[in-house]
Amino acid sequence: MTGSETPVLRRVEGRAAHLVLNRPRALNAIDHEMVRLVDAALTDWEHDDSVASVVITGAGERGLCAGGDIRAVHDDARDGDGSASAAFWRDEYHLNARIARYPKPYVAIMDGIVMGGGVGISAHGSVRVVTERSRIAMPETAIGFVPDVGGTWLLAHAPGELGTYLALTGAAIGAGDALLCGLADHYLPTSDVPGFLAALATSPVRDALSTREQAAPDGELAAMRPWIDACFAADTVEEIVARLLDHGDTEAKEAAELLLSRSPLALKVTLAAMRSARGLGSLEEALDQEYRVSCVAMGNPDLVEGVRAQIIDKDRRPRWQPAHLDEVTDADVRRHFVSLGERELGLA
Template sequence: MTGGEAPGAEESVLLHTDGRAAHLTLNRPRALNALNHAMVRRIDQALTAWEHDPAVETVVITGAGERGLCAGGDIRVVHDDARDGDGTASAAFWRDEYHLNARIARYPKPYVAVMDGIVMGGGVGVSAHGSVRVVTERSRIAMPETGIGFVPDVGGTHLLALAPGELGTHLALTGASIGAGDALLCGLADHYLQSASLRQFVSDLADLPVREALARHARPAPRGELAERREWIDACYTADTVEEIVRRLLAVGDPEAKETAEILLGNSPTALKVTLAALRRVRRLGSLERVLDQEYRVSCATLSAPDLVEGVRAQIIDKDRDPHWSPATLAEVTDVDVERFFASLGERELGLADPGTARLADPGTATLSD
């Protein structure tokens, strides 16, 4: 997650077609391609146009610059809205973003996400729901929200709940970043390519079906790190409370487990407890749309809680890395505190599980141009 000044939608998302492929390029490299509301709208408009264009057979999303696809949503804007505004702008952004995430997951044409470099938060939302997800030796994928007093969103709790065993719980609570091998293991990616071959792979999509282009360039992925930690991860994270997870991690006797416990104890206690509750509920919700509806309730609730503003201040704005969470400890976060994040929003519900409401909140009047 990052910030910075946003150019207009046309400059911040570049569109072009090359043969049978249509291309989305996130173009805010100085902000590591952080998503803002205008970018979400432009992506949605492009997907609408290309869905109904018979000349377009494949959609490809990439990020400008050398650092990665996308570091997440523009969290500085959310921070300012939560601190100084009434949260309306952030809620509107999330509404449209989550509708876009669901649309990507159901898109009727191959949606190829090139997950090279850094892919975090909202970047996961515009990539990992795609039908073809490519990672490289440079990929670093994470949902780091608990470290800033927020909770995994953009369908992240849906994706992580589907990971083997308790790997998704581990990633959601710690915010740890993973490489290509672990992304494949956790179901966040499908194919491994070497970064040096990406340019040619993307070029080949102009003339070839995705399957043939992948056959030319895909390689066996390097082994990840999580498989060797599965035993203690699964044993510790099956606990019903964050406190018990921490206790088990400290009791394992493994230095990496101890380090993991220390990471958890540094993250927002409220965010940790809400994230664990959200993940456990996801397993009963089923569809991505129902999960996004839940995430929207949770995200909106964070706007009136103190930890989001404080976490962004400490980690991103002041960079003192010393957040003062409120409540300050896991023991002080009650079940009632957690339940508040899941309360119905009434008429302000996202409503994705109801197909009749699965649309952008305000489509606007912007037009598509390359």
Template sequence: MNGTDDSVLVRVEGRAAYLTLNRPKALNALTHTMVRRIDEALTTWERDPVVEAVVLTGAGERGLCAGGDIRAIHNDARDGDGSASAAFWRDEYRLNARIARYPKPYVAVMDGIVMGGGVGVSAHGGFRIVTERSRVAMPETGIGFVPDVGGTYLLARVPGELGTHLALTGVAVGASDAQHCDLADHCIPSESLPQLLDDLAHAPVGEVLGRYTREAPPGELAEARAWIDACYAADTVEEIIERLLDHGDSAAKQAAETLLTRSPTALKVTLVALRRARRLGVLENVLNQEYRVSCAALATPDLVEGIRAQVIDKDRTPRWSPPTLAEVTVADVERFFAPLGERELGLAVPDIARGSFWG
């Protein structure tokens, strides 16, 4: 690895080791180099008796991480053979699983924007901190993609159909709703973060968090649970949208209108991925499925088109192919889940997780 690369800052102070995602101009979007650097640091600290906890933060004022470097994925899918993206996801998903099983306290500071790959390096940790500034989302359907980095695992486990709502619409939630959906544990005022980070170098994680945890500002999802559960329990995306439009709640209608702007293929694949994730059990099994789905997406027009419209040209008018839900067939969806043979991610379920749905 390039020793001069500073996209992830690494330091140890007292009893804590600190990882800082350091691409603030790109809202700390993850590159393959960053994933490898995080993994190398976790390997070193796992064996270091001085390090008692690992703390993840993001540089700059805007947030922890906006996701993976989708410009690179766009260019690879459009001009390359997809192998660079597949290699990135292979290492990224393995890192997500490692974070979930890490033997030392892993503290993720989810301040500001936390999306996509940013959720993957934070929400699988043992201690997930949100603030009044947090906006947490898996917005993949808006770029013709499907929630990954263990996102379908996390959202499949959310009470009722709240996770289905978040996965299909890609809407961002604040601190209280993130806690309600078990994407975060502790809400701490953003102004307290500098002192909290300093204190973690000198005292156990649980003790420090106890000093600063406060009640989160009120959320919205708990009150919306009735219409969300009623509408998103449907078997197909078409029926979900029909129920949303017929429900009468203005928020339900708004959700339907949002869905109608998303990639029809990505919506259908996401719904199937979520439903299957509920049956797959542990995180590793779901990540193996997500890897199949992500690799399949590289060969579809919607991923390139979605990133073009949202990030490259920013015209916000993607031309999806097929353009309607009715034109996306069962066969179109099923091929996203086709086995990859020798190219499978192949994450094994650790012995500690066998027989446990939680993992």
């Protein structure tokens, strides 16, 4: 296999070890092989005293990672028994937890598009760098799925109801809002990233950052917080939509329309997962919960239909089942959170 075909490239430059997600034509979407390759590299470098930090970037010009390989999940849901996706998620979620606990600085360059599984492989790191090109999102409800890869844990700890808003709508945010929501730590202009990466070969991370880090441009969410906090604090998705429609703010009404285009089942399960994640004690507990939810959601018709409408046929006209929020029962939601018994993820 040539370097251009290897889906994860690895190299060591001085004190810094580098991982490059290398599927640029697929916007570096993560598949099971890539999870294994990243995990193996982290094992090697954890015990290599010459490696002081690990850096992850994405090949190509468009971004770090557009998410998990959702086409493979779609095909498994449509034609398989779900076992391949469950095995992928098991290893991916273990990797997410490992990144969060990695004993060396794990530097994620969150430049360009960072969505879904891309958030999981970056935003749990100890040093998370955003740029003016960053577009970060957990867009799962648009394809009939639910935020995973520790996304419910991260978003549940954002200020006020910003995380609930981002989880339900799937809205993409820039650098300033990523810092506000706790998804990133540092801002660098894209033009300064090469110099920062070069400095890591000889310098500790904090020194390489200190001479380059800048204040991020203002985001948009702080000004939107009054209506986001007021509306997304509601106990049900129906009440959230009603509050948004009644609010009077144009952006609130647009958010309501966006929610009404999403999978009703995915919205209700996402709200339940977000509310539950706030009360959990660790990322590992949240990942255990997300694994239960993902394995059940795999069997819902909305996942196949959502991927078809958004990614395969691109007609953007999904036919959700159930089609309306009031048709989703409490029992429909609860079944996503039932123990899987021997098939539990078991991280916590």
